[in-house]
Each structure stands twice: as structure tokens, then as C-alpha cells.
Amino acid sequence: MKNPTKKKKNRYLLTGGILSGFMTALIVCGFFWTPYSTTAMNAREKLQPPSWRHLLGTDNFGRDVFSRVMQGAGTSFLIAVMVVVIGCAAGILIGSLCGYYGGIADLILMRICDTITAFPAILLSLVIISIAGSSESNIVLALGILFIPSFARVVRTQYAGIRDLNYIKAARLEGVRTPRILYAHILPNTLPILIPALTIGFNNAILAEASMSFLGIGIQPPKASLGSMLKDSQNYLASAPWYVLGTGFMMVVLILAFSLLSEGIQQSTT
């Protein structure tokens, strides 16, 4: 007999999980090994079309595009992870305190968060970079700070809803200390909302870094990132279209993988 409570197959979770797992494996592999050197130039192999030797062809310096894409995606990936970690950690701290205690500080902080989220991340990070100068740590810091409000808002709503539930009241009566209530009792229950927010944030961070590097104010050459590679490859649109297409395709698959994953997680928890 069929089990009537058995959940419908979650295709998003499956495809998203497989795709993002594959992309993560490829990227992690790229940190240690790439098919060719990512920096060695080879004048004889300039702008070669894709072949079995070079899956995505070669660029204007004769470097293997696939190897560079692996490494470039790694740069973008690391930056996005750090941005999300900064944004999420600070967001949890602010959101939990605001949601749990409420009051005037909560009101003011959330008002500030709303104002910041009203601005597109790219505009604010452009301002910060133009003032602080362009370096990898500045990009991470600028984007990290800009990602705090979105997490803080999500976390706050959750905490404000949970703080008056009976199990929290019981914990308080038992004399459990507040930090423990905040992060051992409430936090795990925010995860169904927090995890999709993390994957969406990750995608936004990938996009933001790529946009900044594409504008030439992000990652500087010779280091590769998906955005800086797209910027370079645009100059060889006519002579080496595979350079653009390979790099862009990698970015699209990376973003698609994680948005499917977050869609899947959202569906499986509701």
C-alpha cells in the first residue's frame, strides 16, 4: 500500500543538490589542481577554439580557459562565502537581539536596515570601493556589511515570533541563561528560513562580485575571477567567442545550481 503521507518528490532539491555539489567539487578541485597552469602564457596557442586538449579553448595569452574558469570561479566562490559569513554572522547577532528584546533600539536598527536594503548593493559597494580603494579584502568587507541588513531582518522576524512561545517561556523559568536561549534554543528553529536566505545571499554575492570585477573595480589581474574574465573576454568577442561563452556559462550554472538548491530547501521545509 502506498503511504499517503509520503512527500512528493522534490525535483528542485535533487537537481539543485547535484548541480551545486558538482560545481563545488569542481571549484574545490581548482584550488589544488587545474588541467593547465592558469598563469603560464603560451604564444603558440593563442585564441585556440575548444578542442579535446582545451575544453573551452584558450585566451589571448594562450592560457587554457577551462583552467582559468575553474580558478576564477574559485575566487568568486571564496569571496561570496566570506561575504555571506560576515553578513550572516552579524545579521544573526543584530537580528536576534532586536527580535528578542524589541524596544526602541530595535525600531531604529530596523529602520536603518530598511534604508540600506532599499539601495542596490552594487551602488553602495561602488561608493565604498571608490572611497576605500579596490582590494580583495575591501570588496569582501564592503559586500559583507551590505549583506547584514537582509539577514538581520529575516532573523529578527523569526525571533520576534518565537520569543513568546511556551518552550521559550519554560526555558526562561528554568533559569536558562539568555545567550543559551538565543543561540541554542531559538536559532535552530530559524534554520528553515535562514538556509534559503543563505543560498540566495550567496547568489547575490556571486553576482555582486562579478559585476564589480566586470566594471574593473573588483578583482585585479592577473588574478582571475568570473567577472574580471568576462571583462577581458569581451575584447575578443569576434575572434574568440568561446572565451566569453565558457566563462559566462560557468557563472550561469553556478547561480542556477544554488538558486535551485534554495528553491528545493524552501519546498521541503514548508
Add this chain to the structure above:
Amino acid sequence: MKLVLKKTASLIITLFIVSLLAFLAFQIIPGDPTTKILGTNASAQKAEALREQLGLNRPVTERYLDWLVSFLQGDFGTSYSYLRPVSSLLADKLPVTALLTLLSFALTALLSIPLGIASGSMRSQAADHLAVITDQIIMAIPPFFFGIISCYVFGVVLKWFLPGNYIPLSENAAGCMGYLLLPALSLALPRIAMTVRMLRGSIRDELTENYVLTAKSRGLSRREILLRHVLRNAMIPVVTFLAVSAAEIMTGTIIIEQVFTIPGIGRLLVSSIGNRDYPVVQAIVVLLAAWIMIVNFLADLVNHWMDPRLRS
């Protein structure tokens, strides 16, 4: 009416804070603008004279008020690198960006609403899956990558246009619109996918409401129910979303103008950041920020006007 006043007051306060932050942010930059204009080996006297001329020797509060008053009067200061008033620089560039934004917004609204209604009222499972997958893929394509692809396909392969050869509106209106069509579409596509997805979800939700059942039992056709009753409610969140999109499309032009080398304020902003031409950066940032705030404010008003539940 009271609400409008309250919201307007809040808008003005936020705009004031934004202007203050924008002013202060550019005060803490290390380095002297006079070195930027005169070069590093200018004499101290010359630099001092220029400081006096630019008013850099006065206290910060006085300079802020001065800056704010002249900003409101349309005087945005002088560009360090072009040595021209910023307002005259912007006067050349702003119409281009505004036209691009308008075109892109029109595309978003005109394509996403019919598509959203169509996909929301579809009953075929297969078509639904297809719509969902298409949505996801389009949302994953960054506008600048779509822009580059369309440069390749329509510019390099099909030779329908010459990438990088922007045609000014004054020269050839049709040619200009034609050139702006692809950048506008690049900006619009992910927005269209998001709006379609939202409208579909919103229609699906409304279709389960009791009033739909009532209408059905009164003998109304599915089409009538959809267009006359469901859509009215389903459009509320979508209209707000579209209004907010107008702000995001405007900032999206910063990148898309680079891809298609369109001489708008986005290109000016990026080159000014490179040149450390702060008066230009400051003016563009404040104007964009004001635009975003005003659009959000209007979106809020539209939302209240459309949804009676929010009025009480």
C-alpha cells in the same frame, strides 16, 4: 491624506540623511583634491589658492549646508578631471540613461504582465513545468552576460548593429531606440522572469479563495473570474514590485552601459571612480539614491491606494 503627509515627511528625512552621509563619506577620503587637479609637483601657494577657491578651508558644517543649498539649486560643483560644472556633464548623460531605463521598464511591464497571466491561468502540468524551468534559467543569467551574448549574436554574427557604436538620439531617433533595445532587454529579462513568477504565484493563491468559488457558482466563466476578480487582487503585489523595479533598472544601467558602451551616467560614474573625480561621483550617487527613495515612496503610495486593507 494624513498617510501621504506622514510618508512625505519620512521621505524628506531619509533624503536628508542620505545627503549628509554622501557628503561626509567623501570628506574622509585620504588625499587632497588640489593634488588631483594641479598634479603632485604644484607649488604650495598655488595649492593653497585653489583650496581657498574651492572653499576647502571652511568648517565642515558650513560646507555641508553650502553644498546642500547649491545642490538643491542644481549646482553640483566642478568636476576635477573635466574642469566643467558637474551639472553640465550630467545634462549630456542623464537623458541617455533615462531613456534606457524607460525603455527597459516598458519592456518589463508590457511583457511580464501578459506572460504572468498566461502562465498563472495555465492548467497543463507540462507547460507549467516548462514555465518554472524557463523562469529559473532566465533569473540565473546576469544582465551583463546576456548583453555580451546579444552583442555577439546580433552584432558579430548577424551584424544587425555595431556594438560600441552608440547613435545619439538627436542624430537618429529610430537608430538610437534600436541601439538601446538590446541593452534594455538585457536589463529587463531577469525582472520579467521575477515578475512572471510572482504574478503566477499570486494568481494561484487568489484562485483558491472563497470569492472565486462564489463567482463560479454564480455561473461566471473562468475567463471572466480571472480578468474581473482575481487579477484585481493578484496585481497588487506585482504593481509594487514593478514600481520598485524602476529603481533597480536605473542602477542596473551602470553595468549595461559598460557592455554596450552607451554614454550615460553609469559610464560617467565608473570612469569618475577610476579618476577619483569625487564631485561627479557624489552627484551621481546622491541623484540615484534620491531616485530610488522617491520610486520606493511612490510604490508605497500605489500599494496603499490599491489595497484597501492597508488603509484602515
